[in-house]
Amino acid sequence: MIRQFLGSVLLCLAGVAGLAGLAGSAAQAQEFRAVAHVDPSRSSISLRRTSGALVLSLSQAVPYRVFSLDDPYRLVMDFREVDWQGLAAGDIAPDLPGRVRFGPFRPGWSRLVVDLEAPLAVETAAMETDPETAEAVVTVHLARVDARDYAATTGARSAAPWAPPTALDLPPPVERQRGDRPLVIMLDPGHGGIDPGAQRQGMDESELMLTFARELKDILVREGGMEVYLTRDSDIFVPLAQRVNKARARRADVFLSLHADALARGRATGTVIYTLSETASDAATAELEEREDRSDILAGVDLVAQDDAVASVLIDLARTETTPRSEMLGDHLVSGLRTSLGVMHKRPRLRAGFSVLKAPDIPSALIELGFMSDASDLEQLLDPDWRAEFAYGILLALQSWALEDAAAASLVRQ
Ligand SMILES: [Zn+2]
Structure with missing residues (x-):
């Protein structure tokens, strides 16, 4: 059944050669009118x-x-x-x-x-x-x-005009999808605002990922009938914990964080899909993990212990169910992208402790589309055709994951 489904999606893929025209809208509307x-x-x-x-x-x-x-x-x-x-x-x-x-x-x-x-x-x-x-x-x-x-003397003395959400503001856990309604997807374009992420050839990772998130949203909505939200839709800084909270507030079925980092050492080329683990897969991953979580600290946000929001027992229970769903999501992302791109890294699945992957009740993955520090990766990232194929790979992955996930849900609870 899944094979048949994939076949029909691939037909869609062939019919959208005109998609490339969507890309490259680097100009972004600022959310505010800057006067000074x-x-x-x-x-x-x-x-x-x-x-x-x-x-x-x-x-x-x-x-x-x-x-x-x-x-x-x-x-x-x-x-x-x-x-x-x-x-x-x-x-x-x-x-x-x-x-x-x-x-x-x-x-x-x-x-x-x-x-x-x-x-x-x-x-x-x-x-x-x-x-x-x-x-x-x-x-x-x-x-x-x-x-x-x-x-x-440290800390913001006056009341912050943007008080962070407290535990009480959080909606109840997300109900597991069973294939009987549109999938709700939260896309998370990495970095933004004061934190531009990787920078190469005058291009910021934050800008590139926002462009890609908008392109991906369009495809998921138009071709997949999904309900898609972005953690940010402008060049604005969003703390990591708030990105996850936004996913829960939308009752998202899936959280996908989008990155294209730069790494000086280690294996830093090609697409990599990360799912949550307490221990990083290798040294390069550990470096990346530290760098990503440091962006909050460097921007002046002191990390909020998100785990305080829910009793740890409840978190463990939710995670027991969510971890295999995230793992399955990671596997489907690899096969979907391999199908649409044709090639993929030899070891595309890694594990890391990124803060944005820590929602206990929402299957989550962090996708490094490629590394801006690698010349051929950067060339692909800047190519609207390549990004369109990449977006289709994610569409395939989400559709096939949703089928398998719904089938698994019927086994877990009646
Ligand atoms: Zn990044």
Whole structure:
């Protein structure tokens, strides 16, 4: 029965040569209207062993807040309606390579993060507005304190305008699909906003994955009749735990995280499908796992222990049922992609402890479409035809997985 089903889907595949035209919509609508601009010629960030100073010249005054975070030491500034586009960290902090990041963080808000090498606490912070030009200058002075005093001052002091969901907000566990309704799929384009992910040839992983997620959504809806949502549909930062919560809020049957990372060492070429494991498959996977989960920390979000949301016994029970469903999903993804792409890596199935795979009740997989650090992978990733074939591979996989999963469900419960 599954074979017959696959055959009919493959016919669909042949009929969509015109699909390539969908791709390449790199231009993304921002979720907010950015009004204030940064003047880099009058802005600077300087850090010394015992002090630091930040001066940011804005075209107009905007609401902002400043706070420190610990472990590692960071200075975080949030701004309402500041447009950072076209600006590089080196423009305002040429002496601090790799230690300054900024970009969209929440709709209407952007964030600036400075990595500190020492516990430099905020001594003064002020915004002054020129009465003539209405231009504003934000000045922050940092002073060295001891580690304990620093720790006492960390965290966002004012109430966050975007309070994270609490355990009580979470809807009940997702009911298992039995093949009698459209599949609900949550697609998770990796990274976004202040966290661009891998960067090669002027292209960000976050942008590429958003483009692909939109293309994939279109195919899953149009050809598969599925109900598809995205964890983000703009260049915005979404913390990892919130990505999983969004899947549960939509009562998703499947969660698919989409990535195309860069890795300096180890095996880093070709498509890889990850499912959850407490221990990483190999050293390269461990490096990737650490890097992915660090993106939250680097962006200034301290990781929320998602497991606190539900009693651990319930989590274990749910996971006992979900783990084989995720494993099956991983296997179907490999065979679906092998069918549509024709080729695949020798060892395409790996296991890792990525935070986004930790929903205890939603079958989840993380797909590395390829690695932006590999020249031939990057060429494929930028090719709309290749991406269309890849999307069809995922469609095949989800359809055949759903059949097998529904059959298994009838054995588990009557
Ligand atoms: Zn990634």
